[in-house]
Amino acid sequence: MSESANFRAAARVRMPSIPPASGGAVLVTGICGRLGKQLARVLHRERPVVGVDRRPFLDKPKDIEHAQVDIRRKKLKDVFRPGDISAVVHLGVMHDPRASSAEHHSWNVAGFTKLLEYVSQFRVPKLVVLSSANVYGPHPSNPQFLTEEAPLLGGQNFSDIRDLIEVDMLAQSFFWKLPETETVILRPVHILGSVHNAPSNFLRLNPICTVMGFDPMVQVIHQSDAVRAIELALRPGIRGIYNLAGPEPVPLSRYLKILGRQRIGVPYSLARIILGRMWSLRLTTFPVPELDHIRYICMVDDRRAREVLGFTPHTSLEDTVRSVDDGRW
Secondary structure: OOHHHHHHHHOOOOOOOOOOOOOOEEEEEOOOOHHHHHHHHHHOOOOOEEEEOOOOOOOOOOOEEEEOOOOOOOOHHHHHOOOOEEEEEEOOOOOOOOOOHHHHHHHHHHHHHHHHHHHHHOOOOEEEEEOOHHHOOOOOOOOOOEOOOOOOOOOOOOOHHHHHHHHHHHHHHHHHHOOOOEEEEEEEOEEEOOOOOHHHHHHOOOOEEEEOOOOOEEOEEEHHHHHHHHHHHOOOOOOEEEEEOOOOOEEHHHHHHHHOOOEEEEOHHHHHHHHHHHHHOOOOOOOHHHHHHHOOOOOEOOHHHHHHHOOOOOOOHHHHHHHHHHHOO
């Protein structure tokens, strides 16, 4: 039996020793990011929310608890001690390309390992991990749409993705280690909105440089749709891996047209030189390996999320793309 078939078979395992993931508090790591704040404001209307983030949460709703804790520290255990955590949503993955490899590994891998330790120790019924479709990696030989069983090759040319892949794999291993916890891994395509991530920041530029001779098909999802998918994943009985996609994929040039951005085509070899120099001078937040995302396709098959989660995007393509300007300072 293949690994993916084993994974699906394990998804049917039910261990009654842990109560269902309904009611109780939801612990959200990385709650002070824009996506985390939006998720918290949605969840706290229905159930208690406990946020964990080393950053301050100055504008938090009064009924949300916030523990200003580094997830790598033992103090995180104190958040679990009361025993009322019924679900954990892990958003606290570091994506800062300027951070060192050691810092990335310490925060993403060691920190997530510590979180898994406490989920296991305190028998939390539900774990939702926000991964990314970037774990598959853009590549010229990719099929039109990648399923959840596709190999995770995103770290081949981009070392910063390797930690994200390791987090994804740790979550998959946890599925086997503690099958009584309903573990869900969500792999969304590029999230757009007021969030400050690489795809949103790229589309905020004007003019936008593209690689001459390339106009790849691209999938995006609005941040509010990503939040809604997390809500659906928190329902009792849901487990497994789900690709998440928003509106229909369109060429990169269509996104620029919707935004009215000026487009400047640059040969790939020259783009690498220019971007590398700008990176070294700290004039850009885009490392050279990001160029592959505007050269090759990395699109996902999201049928499993639509059929099992019941997820469908609510935000149109135009509104999703234009939402990046909501994040301008």
